[in-house]
Amino acid sequence: MPESLDVLKQALSGADGFVELRYHAKASRSVEVEKGRVERTQARHRKGVAVRVLDRGGWGLASTGTLEPRDIKKAIAQAQTAARASAACKRSAVADLPKVELAQGCFDQPGLEELSGRPLEEKISVVAKLEEHMRSASPAIQSASCGYSEIFEEKSIVTSDGAAATFRLVRPELRLSAVASKKGELATGAESVGVTGGWECLFRNGSGEYFAEKAAKTATDLLGAANPEGGRSTVILAPSIVGLLVHEAIGHTVEADFVQAGSVAAGKLGQRVASELVTLCDSGRSEYYAGAGGSIPVDDEGVVAGKTTIIREGILESYLHNRESAAHFGVAPTGNARAWEYSDQPLIRMRNTYMEPGTSSLEEMIAGTEDGYLLEGPRNGQADATGEFMFAVQEARRIRNGKLAELVKGVTISGIAFDVLSTVDAVSNSFLWDLGSGYCGKGQPAKVDAGGPYVRCRVLLGGEQ
Amino acid sequence: MDEGELLQRCELLVEEAKRAGADEAEAAMALSRSTETHIENNDIHTVQSSEEATFGLRVLVGSSLGFVTANDTDPGLLRSRAAEAVAQASVTPADDFNGLPSPLPLTAVEGLYDDAIAQLDATYTTETTAKLIDRIRSRDQRVRIDSGSVRASVATVALASSTGIRCSERSSSLDGYLFGMAVDGSEVASFDYDGESSRALAPFESSLELAADRFVDKCLAGLGAGSGESFKGTVLLAPEAVAEFLLPTLVGALCADVVRKGRSPLAGKLDSTIAWPGFSLIDDGSLAGGVASSAFDREGLPVRRRVIIDGGTLKSYLYNHYEARAAGGDIRSTGHASGSVSSLPGIGPTHLEVAAGETPAAQLLSSSEKAVIANRFSGSTNPVTGDFSGVVKNGFFVCGGEKRPVKEILMAGNLFSMLEGISTASIERRTIGGARLVPTLRLEEISITAG
Numbered sequence: 001m002p003e004s005l006d007v008l009k010q011a012l013s014g015a016d017g018f019v020e021l022r023y024h025a026k027a028s029r030s031v032e033v034e035k036g037r038v039e040r041t042q043a044r045h046r047k048g049v050a051v052r053v054l055d056r057g058g059w060g061l062a063s064t065g066t067l068e069p070r071d072i073k074k075a076i077a078q079a080q081t082a083a084r085a086s087a088a089c090k091r092s093a094v095a096d097l098p099k100v101e102l103a104q105g106c107f108d109q110p111g112l113e114e115l116s117g118r119p120l121e122e123k124i125s126v127v128a129k130l131e132e133h134m135r136s137a138s139p140a141i142q143s144a145s146c147g148y149s150e151i152f153e154e155k156s157i158v159t160s161d162g163a164a165a166t167f168r169l170v171r172p173e174l175r176l177s178a179v180a181s182k183k184g185e186l187a188t189g190a191e192s193v194g195v196t197g198g199w200e201c202l203f204r205n206g207s208g209e210y211f212a213e214k215a216a217k218t219a220t221d222l223l224g225a226a227n228p229e230g231g232r233s234t235v236i237l238a239p240s241i242v243g244l245l246v247h248e249a250i251g252h253t254v255e256a257d258f259v260q261a262g263s264v265a266a267g268k269l270g271q272r273v274a275s276e277l278v279t280l281c282d283s284g285r286s287e288y289y290a291g292a293g294g295s296i297p298v299d300d301e302g303v304v305a306g307k308t309t310i311i312r313e314g315i316l317e318s319y320l321h322n323r324e325s326a327a328h329f330g331v332a333p334t335g336n337a338r339a340w341e342y343s344d345q346p347l348i349r350m351r352n353t354y355m356e357p358g359t360s361s362l363e364e365m366i367a368g369t370e371d372g373y374l375l376e377g378p379r380n381g382q383a384d385a386t387g388e389f390m391f392a393v394q395e396a397r398r399i400r401n402g403k404l405a406e407l408v409k410g411v412t413i414s415g416i417a418f419d420v421l422s423t424v425d426a427v428s429n430s431f432l433w434d435l436g437s438g439y440c441g442k443g444q445p446a447k448v449d450a451g452g453p454y455v456r457c458r459v460l461l462g463g464e465q
Numbered sequence: 466m467d468e469g470e471l472l473q474r475c476e477l478l479v480e481e482a483k484r485a486g487a488d489e490a491e492a493a494m495a496l497s498r499s500t501e502t503h504i505e506n507n508d509i510h511t512v513q514s515s516e517e518a519t520f521g522l523r524v525l526v527g528s529s530l531g532f533v534t535a536n537d538t539d540p541g542l543l544r545s546r547a548a549e550a551v552a553q554a555s556v557t558p559a560d561d562f563n564g565l566p567s568p569l570p571l572t573a574v575e576g577l578y579d580d581a582i583a584q585l586d587a588t589y590t591t592e593t594t595a596k597l598i599d600r601i602r603s604r605d606q607r608v609r610i611d612s613g614s615v616r617a618s619v620a621t622v623a624l625a626s627s628t629g630i631r632c633s634e635r636s637s638s639l640d641g642y643l644f645g646m647a648v649d650g651s652e653v654a655s656f657d658y659d660g661e662s663s664r665a666l667a668p669f670e671s672s673l674e675l676a677a678d679r680f681v682d683k684c685l686a687g688l689g690a691g692s693g694e695s696f697k698g699t700v701l702l703a704p705e706a707v708a709e710f711l712l713p714t715l716v717g718a719l720c721a722d723v724v725r726k727g728r729s730p731l732a733g734k735l736d737s738t739i740a741w742p743g744f745s746l747i748d749d750g751s752l753a754g755g756v757a758s759s760a761f762d763r764e765g766l767p768v769r770r771r772v773i774i775d776g777g778t779l780k781s782y783l784y785n786h787y788e789a790r791a792a793g794g795d796i797r798s799t800g801h802a803s804g805s806v807s808s809l810p811g812i813g814p815t816h817l818e819v820a821a822g823e824t825p826a827a828q829l830l831s832s833s834e835k836a837v838i839a840n841r842f843s844g845s846t847n848p849v850t851g852d853f854s855g856v857v858k859n860g861f862f863v864c865g866g867e868k869r870p871v872k873e874i875l876m877a878g879n880l881f882s883m884l885e886g887i888s889t890a891s892i893e894r895r896t897i898g899g900a901r902l903v904p905t906l907r908l909e910e911i912s913i914t915a916g
Contacts, residue, residue: 035726038530040809041557043549045535046519052511059511065518065536082500082512085587089595091508121556128558143727179728179849186730186850230695230875230914260506261611262648345503345511382843382856385611385646385656388872390856392845412845412854414875414916443612460916462844462854462875 001106004067005166008049008158011072015160018054018097019076022300023047023067023156024342031124033131034145041124048342053079057093058086063343097323100333102163103304107297109169110290111198115150116170118199123148130176130212137216140180140223144216147175151447155300163302171195171293171447172202173437176212180219187225187409189218190377190394194437194449195291204291205432218377218395225409228396233461234372235413236365236399236426236454240434241391243450244378246280247353247440249389249417251450254310254318255336255348256325264387264418268316274421276314279356283307284335286433286449292352293436293449296338300346305335311421322348340444347442355452358427362454365426367402369456374399375411378435387417412462420457428454466496466518468621468633474538475625478522481547483627487524487531487554489565490547491626493763493806494520494538499618502590504643507602507610509594512587521806522547526554528563534807565628566786566798571767573634576754578619581666582637585617593670597641600677605647608684611656613643615673622759622806630765638756639663641673647684654687655858655872657841662756662899683840683859690872693862693915699836699888700876700911701829707906708897710842710853712817714880715746717848719773719781720801720812721788728849730881731779739779741887743822746774748783750800750815756899763802763810771799777885785812818902822890829891829907836863837913839876851881857913873916883908 004023012021025047032039048065049072060083064071087093127148134144149172156166173194180187191211195201206214237245252258253265260266265273274280284305286292296305301323309317319329322337325348337346366374377394396411397404435450466474475492482490498516502509518538524531524547531554533546594615601608616639623633642660646653659680663669702711718729731739750768752758762768764786772780784792785802787810803813830836837860844855854877862871891905 037560038558040532041530041553042532042534042809043553044807045533045537045546048517048536058509061511061513063515063517078514082514082587085591086502086509086512088588089509089591091598119556120553124557145726181727188847188849227877230877230912232916257505258611261645262609262653264653343515343517345513379847380845384843384858386653386872388655388856390843390845390875392854410847410852410854410877412875412877414856414873416873460873460875460914462877462914 002154002156002166004154004156005158005164007067007069008156009164011069012158012160015076018160020052020159020301021072022050025154026151028149028151030147030149031127032145032147033128035143036132038124046341049075050339050342051075051079053083054094054097055080055083056087058083058090059094060086061345094324095327098327099161100303100323102159102302103165103298105165107165107167109167109196109297111170111201112168114198114200115172126208130208133209133212134176134178134216137213138180138220140182140220141178141216142181144178149173157298157300157302159302165298165302167297169196170198172199174202174208175437176215178216178219180223182223185223187219187222189215189222191215192437194293196286196293196295197291201291221407222409225407227410228408228461230462232458234369234456235459236369236372236374236456238376238454239432239451241375241378241393242355242452242455243435244381244391245389246355246452247350247448247450248381248383249387250280250310251282251350251353252383253387254320256319256321256329257348259319260325263385265316271316272314273316273418274311274314275424277358277424277427278311278314278421279309280311281307281309281356282320282350282353284351286352288431292433294351294447296351299335299337300339301337303333303335305351308334320348320350322346338446340446344444349442349446350440350448352449354450355455357429357431357453360426360428362428362430365428365454365456366399366404369399370401372399373397374404375413383417388414389417390414413459414462415459420459423458424455426456430454468623468635471496471621471623472625472631472633475623477540478520478543478547479625479627481544482522482524482550485548485551487526487551489525489627491523491565492520493624494518495620495622495806497618497620499616500585500587500590501614501616502594504594504598504610504613507598509591512591514587519807521808522550523809524550524554525563526551528559528561529554529557530560530563531557532809562787562791564786564790565626566764566766567628568630568765569767571632571760574751574753574758574760577634577636577664577758579637579665582617582639583619590615590617597673597677600674601681604681605685607647607649608645608681609648610643610645616640624765626765632761632765634760637664639666639669641676643677643680645684647688649688652688654684657683657687657859659683664754664756686870687859690870693837693871693874693913695913695915696835697910697912700908701836701838702906702908703838703840704895704897704903704905706839706842707819707903708901711880712901714846714848714851716814716817719783721782721784721792722812724782725788725791730851734779737779738777740774740777740884742777743890744774744777744884744887745820747772747818748814748816749818752816755816757815762800763804766798766800766802768800768815783812783814785810788812816900819904821892821894821904824889824891826891826893826905829889829905830863834865837874838863842876846880851879853878853880875914877912886910
């Protein structure tokens with residue numbers, strides 16, 4: 001057991017009321033190469049202890065950048081003062097947290113030693129070679145960049161009602177981007193991959209060269225591509241876009257704090273919100289195969305981070321909870337309380353969010369589409385309280401009469417999430433985690449992953465008029 | 466630690482780096498303290514107090530660069546961090562453009578620190594938050610505050626280098642932020658947000674009340690949104706959209722690193738017309754009391770007022786020390802090294818100001834039969850090409866003098882072409898996010914797709 005767990009246990013002894021101590025150490029390193037130049041190599045270390053107190057129905061949070069018992073005791077006193085300030089002005093007091101089963105023990109994740117054993121020189125060299133690989137892929141490539149980063153984390157969580165858990169994990173990421181140019185026209189292609197695991201795990205879906213060639217090819221293929229005509233269209237979404245859809249447009253609306261504020265998912269438990277082909281989950285584990293980028297064994301309240309089925313065969317089944325919201329709704333916490341840095345408060349966040357595979361093959365889905373698009377690679381995405389979402393797409397290929405046709409560029413899709421999920425009429429039998437380099441923003445970042453099968457549905461396509 | 470002690474700690478770190486084998490070194494440190502009251506679901510949630518010291522150490526071994534940042538500024542630990550930075554530099558390929566700047570005279574910026582803010586505690590932020598929630602809820606119960614906060618903070622930043630730079634500065638800040646939406650029965654309107662930041666206590670509470678009122682108005686405006694129409698034509702880009710959609714991509718393309726890497730469509734366009742003749746853009750990090758003001762940038766160089774675009778003509782890119790060296794000739798840093806002490810110096814703007822136009826905002830659509838008003842834009846802009854496509858948020862469709870809220874309406878075009886397609890700007894301007902002073906812009910020939 002690491003020293004941090006013992007120090008926290010010791011510091012907690014004698015504290016009054018509900019107290020939660022979380023030690024969080026992060027060590028990250030990144031390398032970036034662009035146009036043949038090492039743009040940056042940097043290392044970052046941040047560690048400390050967060051103290052959260054629930055006193056008289058108010059939450060207080062304080063932190064210290066050390067693991068010294070006297071500093072932790074001081075932070076406990078500060079958090080108690082803060083909790084009382086909160087309680088004095090709150091409209092409704094937070095009820096005492098009900099007793100739940102909390103994690104105890106060590107939950108280290110794989111890949112730590114393998115990745116830390118690889119020297120920095122090797123990582124710089126790989127990044128430089130991949131960047132060069134993109135530039136040499138085609139004369140049309142005018143610049144390329146490749147970045148690698150890794151975050152080593154250690155967390156220990158101790159609460160006055162029984163949690164005593166500790167774990168270490170590592171999350172490496174690789175990002176590649178190529179810019180192609182022809183007669184003054186510019187086009188970009190980007191690939192990225194991120195996992196919870198080691199170096200071998202990072203390349204489990206393809207080698208670095210594979211991703212470099214793919215980024216370069218996308219950039220060159222998009223040169224000369226036309227913009228699409230805007231309007232409502234049938235689309236087949238690739239797993240990365242399905243992942244973005246279930247994370248941004250559904251996942252956020254079922255975060256229980258947001259449900260309480262009035263999201264579109266409020267009051268819809270037990271109701272049909274999607275086609276019966278849709279089963280959607282969020283899990284702290286890496287379902288189907290190892291390495292999903294948002295995996296956590298235990299959340300930041302000491303709850304084991306298992307799997308939650310959000311939508312089962314089209315029916316909304318569960319929200320995502322921390323201990324406080326679970327108590328409010330009278331259900332068990334789902335292990336979704338997460339904080340980005342030691343000094344941050346834990347918020348309800350997703351982990352690995354996905355749609356379960358169906359029974360169709362991708363080939364059947366394309367053959368069965370008379371007029372539509374195959375959409376691969378999200379550029380970014382946002383969603384609204386209304387469930388309205390907007391995703392930009394890297395690569396959109398026309399489907400005409402059941403066959404793949406020309407590439408179009410600058411595609412954006414939009415729709416109301418539950419409406420779009422109700423139009424799902426085919427789900428492929430494959431599965432891919434494909435958002436492992438993704439970060440979710442909610443006042444503070446969170447490392448997440450998302451994915452699924454190929455999914456056919458109808459959306460609004462942005463384009464020219 | 467006071468300013469002097471923090472500066473001494475920076476000098477100690479520079480010495481440790483030299484001792485570990487660095488040829489040159491630069492240490493930046495920040496000491497910050499804050500109290501923040503968070504809002505969740507229309508109520509006060511967590512009250513938080515924080516205090517942290519962080520540093521960033523940049524070293525050069527020959528012309529190879531290493532950088533380490535940490536939140537352990539204890540003198541005993543600095544030696545090992547300095548050794549780590551030097552070890553990192555020793556395995557990084559050399560780059561002749563790497564270097565540290567020499568000192569230049571600095572001019573203090575007035576109004577960055579208010580001791581009254583330093584005296585505020587959790588009682589102040591919590592009571593202010595409670596008043597804010599009451600104000601919003603008493604105006605209209607349909608407005609739901611999903612999240613928000615009121616925060617009081619003070620910070621000291623110091624920087625020392627082996628090339629002779631020594632500077633430090635204290636600042637204070639009060640920040641309020643609201644995020645939520647209106648819910649009316651089964652109808653949920655779009656998210657919206659507003660906020661206020663101030664370096665001084667005096668104007669903060671009244672400014673925050675105005676932000677709360679704007680927040681309520683924006684949330685309610687989203688109720689009853691219906692469908693629009695597809696067309697190609699006029700769009701009014703409101704100040705929020707100018708600040709959060711147009712400026713980031715435009716200024717990104719003006720950063721010298723993006724230009725050098727061949728990722729900017731504005732490369733080679735100095736002294737060329739890139740925008741409508743009425744469009745001028747100024748950056749001023751020396752604005753008294755400004756939330757993005759400072760006497761020096763991330764490398765310790767002076768920050769000044771600079772005209773970036775003058776009457777549609779591009780006058781300057783933004784440089785830090787590295788990019789000025791890489792550009793060569795007589796180019797010097799423009800004082801735009803950006804970022805916190807925890808990151809390597811990047812390039813970024815400070816306060817941006819877009820010149821006012823000559824048309825009252827109320828008359829911007831007087832000659833238009835059909836148009837969309839975009840208060841926000843939720844979409845994607847390709848920074849390399851400028852192609853954008855996304856959803857208009859808090860949008861209105863105007864047809865034959867009638868104005869109604871719309872949803873599911875997509876806007877697409879090219880941002881750099883759009884700059885030349887601006888037809889007019891409003892006389893009135895608003896400050897967005899404390900550091901962007903912008904008018905409403907009228908754009909032509911924009912593709913609108915309605916759902």
